Each structure stands twice: as structure tokens, then as C-alpha cells.
Amino acid sequence: MEPFIVSARKYRPQTFKDVVGQQAITNTLLNAIESNHLAQALLFCGPRGVGKTTCARILAKQINQDGTVHEDEDFAFNIFELDAASNNSVDDIRNLIDQVRIPPQVGKYKVYIIDEVHMLSQSAFNAFLKTLEEPPKHAIFILATTEKHKIIPTILSRCQIFDFKRITVKDAAEYLKYIAESQGIEADDDALHIIAQKADGAMRDALSIFDRVVSFSGKNLTRKAVTENLNVLDYDTYFSATNLILKHDIPGLLLLFNKTLALGFDGHHFITGLASHFRDLMVCKHQETIELLEVGDTAKKNYLEQSKQTSNAFLLQALNIANDCDLKYKTSKNQRLLVELSLMKLASIDFGDEKKNPESIALANSTIEFIAPAAFYRQNRALIPNSPDKKETSLDPLTTTANDDTSKMPETVVEERVTVGSSSMNEPNSKIGQPTMQAEVLSKPIHIKTKGKRVSGLSISSLKAKKQHQINKIEVIIDESELPKEAFTEEDMQKHWNDFVKKIDGDGQKLLASSLSTDIPKLSNETTIWIELPNDTMKKEVEREKFQLMEYLRNNLNNQFITLKITVNEEVSKKFAFTPEEKYQKLREKNPAIDVLRKTFDLDL
Known part of the structure; x- marks a missing residue:
């Protein structure tokens, strides 16, 4: 019985062409040898098992070949290997220095390979x-x-440095396939890719795993045998989990997770693998990034099929949930519950063309009550036809529909499309009357009615109603050519401005009246009123209450296109910030006798 030689030794590269995944470094060394530009001190650095010592041995052999000796000559007497992990003292280095002085007996160079040099x-x-x-x-x-x-x-500066990279999964799988064919072993591409992924960029580790799996399964290397022997989760587990997530099958997902735990895998391993699975599905969504998928051909087809069933929004949200679980796993006191909760969140993700909203479903068949903004009535006042009886004020519900193919409405009718939850309304056009007083119209709420009871504006349900109002899609068609746009002068505007200030001052709105009286308004163009305020506080106060002001000006000036521009001028602010000395000077200018009073009674400011 012949002794068994592990593949890492049996298939160790003998030439630079045999080295896997380090073409840039091997080509550089070959060119340096051919052009006689080889440095006398080289540093090979990189992860384990990527070919550093192998390249050093090949280099030592190549530089001593002059064509007169046999190609199989290994020049063993010219190559000295020192393990710095066990020979790291000063005496070991002194012995090495003494040997360096002696020239080689055969060949041209003596090569000293110091492995794990960082241990010195x-x-x-x-x-x-x-x-x-x-x-x-x-x-x-x-x-x-x-x-x-x-x-x-000081050592680094004296060496020519070569950084070895990790061997890619593709390169490692191709080399394993070559070794399997040379040994007469039938191996699935997916099985070899799993071995290459498990090796994590180290060719020596990949060969060691290959020997171990061959000892387990014999001459037929299948994906199932590899996953069973290496104790890794198969792709099928994550494909099944994703299918259950897409079906919102929480019980099935929890049972699959429990089965995975029964096989000896921990929850952290499962959730990180699921996150990687979502990443691979995202990679498959674009033709340019498919090459980033490091799996076999069979698995790649499965990924492409499943990626068509998912959307980018779903995958991004799923990745966030899985990554959040990964970050919290080590600090969690109930790790299984953490993973199960994450799986429930994943199975509850809404995806597709229309996102489901539990709050909108809960508010279906309900009435939403809200106060329409004054701007709505202001802009549409000209569109409302006159009522036969002007004394009667009525405001019927607006025409609503859920279909985009509704027949064209007349220009004098405001069309509003509202969708509430999954229900829709389609009522005939109703007559809208002319209000006698605008204040009455503004005070009346619009009721968008559906089946069921109302949602009160002062109840807890109003929070959901507010959310539902944001969901509703309201489209208002306005003919701006019908709105009044009469020209006005700056004097007319200032007159109505002062009238409004007096009005609100009499109503008790002292703060707003004071802010509006700070500066004289000016016209920056035909419809834009400009006012300068001394600070941001006043600006925010005016902006908050400006709708009442604009409504007053637009109605009195008969121009619905008036806008307000507010700026802050620090110079204006300084004008109102007097020091005690400045106040005294102002008083003395008005009454010089106050200076005599101060001196007589020896008063201080």
C-alpha cells in the first residue's frame, strides 16, 4: 500500500505557470529574472495558503537554472529555509549571517527563505x-x-514588497476541478464552489477540504455530500426560506428555522447566511452584476429564477432586517427569539406593485372628516356657479370617483378623486351653491362619506384618519384663467394692509399686529408684497398667520395671485436695540432739562 500524499503537497506548483490566482506577481518575477533586475531582498506578504513559500521556492530554483543542468534539479544545497517562529533569536540570525558569506558550490545564487519573519x-x-x-x-x-x-x-524599506491576494472562488473551483479530473473523481460544480467558498481564499485550505470530502464520499462528489460533511447550510434551505417569506408563511418559516437548529446550526449562522442569500438575489437583478455571484451554474439558474419573483424594495428591506439581527445577536439574551422575530418581520414585508397598509385597511368603510384649507375655497370661488337663491348657503359633497377613465367634467366643476383603503365611491355630479358669506364656508367641514360610522376629529381614531388622509390621492382641476387678477397700486395695498393691522389689533392679536407694523410693505413686482423684519422670530410668526392676511388682501384688492415675500434685515434689528446711553441721549434731545435734573440729584444711568 503506497503512502498517501495530501493534495496540498502532491499538487504543489513547480513552475510559475502552475501558481493559481497570482498572475501579476508571477509575471513580475519572471520578467525580473529574464531582464536580470531581481532585487536581493524580497518580501512576500499575504493571507495563509495563497502561494508565498511556493513562489519563493520556484524563484530560488529558476534563478539557478542556466540551461546546463536538468530541469528536475531542485538545487537543494542552494536553498536555505528558516522558520522564524522557532528561530527568532539574535544567535539564529548570527548563524545565518555567517553562512551567507560562503558562496554556492553549485549554481549561481544562495537563496535564504525566512518564513513567518514577523516572529523575529x-x-x-x-x-x-x-x-x-x-x-x-x-x-x-x-x-x-x-x-x-x-x-x-527599517526592514520594509530594504525589501521589494509583493502583496499576495486571496484566491477567488472561481479560480479555486477551476483548480479543484482540474485535480478531480486528474484523480478520476466526478465532482459537481456546485460542490466545488462550496469547497472554494469554505476555504476563504486559501488554496491550501481548499485542497485540505477536498481531501477530506473525497475520503467521505469516494469518487462521486455531490453537493449534498459536501454540505453534510462540512456542516454548512445548503442553498436549498435559503431558497425555501425565501419562498416562505414571499408567501407570508410565518408558521412554515418558524418550522424551517427550528429544523435548522435541530441539525446543529446556530441562529447566527442561519441569519447571516440568509442575508448573504438576499445579497446574491440583489446581484442577480442587474445583468452587469451577475458576475459577482460566486456559485455554480445550477445554483445560478435558481438564483436568477427567484430574483424575478422579488423587487429591489423588498430585498433592501429584507437586507436591513437581517443585518440588524446580525448586529444585535451577540448582545441579545434571547437569541432564538431575536431571530424568530426577524423572520416574522421578513414574512410581513409588503411587496409588489401596490403596498398594503394595515391602517388603511382598518379605516376602510369609514367617514373621514377634515376642514378644507381656505386656499381651496379662495382659488375655486370663481368656479362655483351662482345659486338660484343667494340667501341659501349649501355645500354638497364633491364629486368622487375611483377610475381614471371618467368622462370629461365641465370646467365649472371641481373634480376630486379619492381612494379610501380598498373601497371606492362613484356618485353623480352634485350642484354646488354660491355661499353668501365666505366665513360660513370656511367654517364648514367637508365630509368624504363611505359606509360606516364617522371618525371624530377629537378622538383617538383621528390619528388613523390623519394617516388615511395622507394616503388618499386628491386631484383638483382648476382653471386659473377664471380667477380675478386686477392691477393695484402700492398705496392701495398699504391702505388695506394698515386696515388689516388695525382689525387684528382690535381683535386681540397684538403680537401679529406688532410684527406687521414693524416695516412698511412694498411691491417688489405686480403681485409680490415684500416686507423686512428685524429677526427670525417675527418672520416665523408672520409666516404662521399669513394666510389670514393674504385672504384679506386678495379679497379687497380683487387679485387672487398676490404672494408675500418676507426677509430678515439685521440692520433693522439693530435699530430697535438701544443701550441705556442711547436711550438717555434720545430723551435729552427731546427735553434738555432732563440733563439738569440728573446733575442736580446726582443720578446714574
Whole structure:
């Protein structure tokens, strides 16, 4: 019985062409050898199992070949490997320096490979500095490390640095497929991709896992055998979980999670895998990003099919929920409940063309009562036809419909489309009367009626009614050509402005009256009134109450297109901020005798 040789040793690359996933570095080294531009100190750094020591051995062999020796000659007497993890003292480095002085007996160069060089002590590094900077012509040092940041800068500055990258899943899977074919093993592409993903960018780990799985399953390497042996969750688990989420099947989803826990997997592993699954589905949504999907051909087809059943909004929300669960998992005291709660949230996501809203469903078949804004009546007053009896004031419900293909309405009728929950209304056009007093119209609420009882504006249900009002889509058609737009002068505007200030001052609105009296309003153009205020507080007060002012001016000036522009001028503010000395000067200007009074009684300011 022949001794078994692990694949990591059996299939160790013998030339630079055999090295997997490091084409940039191998091409650089080959060109350096051919052009005789090879540095005497090289530093290979990168993750474990990506080919650092292998490339060092291949380089040591290549530089000693001059064409006169056999290609299989390994020049073992010219290559010295030192494990810095166990030989990290100053004495070990001194012994190495003594050997460097002796030229090679065979070949041209002596190559010193120091593995895990970051393990050298500080004094050993310092002892090595001079030799590393000016080595003999026949000596080349190759340092290899997985932790570049632990090497002192004086060593780094003396070396030519090569950063080895992690081997991609695609490259690792292709190399595993080559090894499986050379050994006569039938392997599924999905099985090899799972092994490559489990290796996490290390080719040596991938080969070790490959040997282990082959020992378990024999000559037929299937996806099921790989997932069972490596104790990883299969793609099918996440495909099933996503299907249950899309069906809003919470009981089935919880049972699937319980089954996963029974197989020995923890909740953290399940939720992070589900987040990765959502990420892969998102990648499949765009043709340009499909190449980021690192799975086999069979799994890729399944991902493409399931991605068509999901929307971008659903996947983004699902990723947020899964990521939030991942962040909270370690600090949670009831981790299973945390994952189950996240799964319930995932199964409750609404997706598709129309988003479901539980509040809108709860408010279906109810009456929504709200006060229409004054601007609505102001803008549409000219559109309301005259009533036969002017003494009678009536305001019937506005015509409502739920269909976009409604026949064209006359210009004098205001059309309003309202959708409440899942129910809709379609009533015949009603006659709208002319109000005798605008104040009466403004004080009357509009009732958009459906079946059922009303929602009071002062009850708890009004919160839901407010939410429903935001959901409703109201479209008002207005013919602006019918609105009055008479020209007016600045003097007329200022007269009505002062009349309004006197009116509100008499009604007790002292603060607003004071703010409006601060500056004289001016016309910046035909319909824009401009006023400067001394501070932002006054500006906010006027903006909050400006609708009453604009209603008054528009009605009295018979122009419904008047707007108000408010600015803040700091100079105006300074004009009203007097110091005690300035107040005294003002008083003395009005009455000089006050100065005599102050001196007589020796008064202070």
C-alpha cells in the first residue's frame, strides 16, 4: 500500500505557470529574472495558503537554472529555509549571517527563505539590518509573512514588497476541478464552489477540504455530500426560506428555522447566511452584476429564477432586517427569539406593485372628516356657479370617483378623486351653491362619506384618519384663467394692509399686529408684497398667520395671485436695540432739562 500524499503537497506548483490566482506577481518575477533586475531582498506578504513559500521556492530554483543542468534539479544545497517562529533569536540570525558569506558550490545564487519573519525579535531584526541592506552578490533573501504590519519599517524599506491576494472562488473551483479530473473523481460544480467558498481564499485550505470530502464520499462528489460533511447550510434551505417569506408563511418559516437548529446550526449562522442569500438575489437583478455571484451554474439558474419573483424594495428591506439581527445577536439574551422575530418581520414585508397598509385597511368603510384649507375655497370661488337663491348657503359633497377613465367634467366643476383603503365611491355630479358669506364656508367641514360610522376629529381614531388622509390621492382641476387678477397700486395695498393691522389689533392679536407694523410693505413686482423684519422670530410668526392676511388682501384688492415675500434685515434689528446711553441721549434731545435734573440729584444711568 503506497503512502498517501495530501493534495496540498502532491499538487504543489513547480513552475510559475502552475501558481493559481497570482498572475501579476508571477509575471513580475519572471520578467525580473529574464531582464536580470531581481532585487536581493524580497518580501512576500499575504493571507495563509495563497502561494508565498511556493513562489519563493520556484524563484530560488529558476534563478539557478542556466540551461546546463536538468530541469528536475531542485538545487537543494542552494536553498536555505528558516522558520522564524522557532528561530527568532539574535544567535539564529548570527548563524545565518555567517553562512551567507560562503558562496554556492553549485549554481549561481544562495537563496535564504525566512518564513513567518514577523516572529523575529526586535534585537534579531536589528542584527539582520546590515546584511539585508548590503548582502553578498551571490545571496538573495526572501522573507514571507502573513502579518506585514508587525515588521519594523527599517526592514520594509530594504525589501521589494509583493502583496499576495486571496484566491477567488472561481479560480479555486477551476483548480479543484482540474485535480478531480486528474484523480478520476466526478465532482459537481456546485460542490466545488462550496469547497472554494469554505476555504476563504486559501488554496491550501481548499485542497485540505477536498481531501477530506473525497475520503467521505469516494469518487462521486455531490453537493449534498459536501454540505453534510462540512456542516454548512445548503442553498436549498435559503431558497425555501425565501419562498416562505414571499408567501407570508410565518408558521412554515418558524418550522424551517427550528429544523435548522435541530441539525446543529446556530441562529447566527442561519441569519447571516440568509442575508448573504438576499445579497446574491440583489446581484442577480442587474445583468452587469451577475458576475459577482460566486456559485455554480445550477445554483445560478435558481438564483436568477427567484430574483424575478422579488423587487429591489423588498430585498433592501429584507437586507436591513437581517443585518440588524446580525448586529444585535451577540448582545441579545434571547437569541432564538431575536431571530424568530426577524423572520416574522421578513414574512410581513409588503411587496409588489401596490403596498398594503394595515391602517388603511382598518379605516376602510369609514367617514373621514377634515376642514378644507381656505386656499381651496379662495382659488375655486370663481368656479362655483351662482345659486338660484343667494340667501341659501349649501355645500354638497364633491364629486368622487375611483377610475381614471371618467368622462370629461365641465370646467365649472371641481373634480376630486379619492381612494379610501380598498373601497371606492362613484356618485353623480352634485350642484354646488354660491355661499353668501365666505366665513360660513370656511367654517364648514367637508365630509368624504363611505359606509360606516364617522371618525371624530377629537378622538383617538383621528390619528388613523390623519394617516388615511395622507394616503388618499386628491386631484383638483382648476382653471386659473377664471380667477380675478386686477392691477393695484402700492398705496392701495398699504391702505388695506394698515386696515388689516388695525382689525387684528382690535381683535386681540397684538403680537401679529406688532410684527406687521414693524416695516412698511412694498411691491417688489405686480403681485409680490415684500416686507423686512428685524429677526427670525417675527418672520416665523408672520409666516404662521399669513394666510389670514393674504385672504384679506386678495379679497379687497380683487387679485387672487398676490404672494408675500418676507426677509430678515439685521440692520433693522439693530435699530430697535438701544443701550441705556442711547436711550438717555434720545430723551435729552427731546427735553434738555432732563440733563439738569440728573446733575442736580446726582443720578446714574
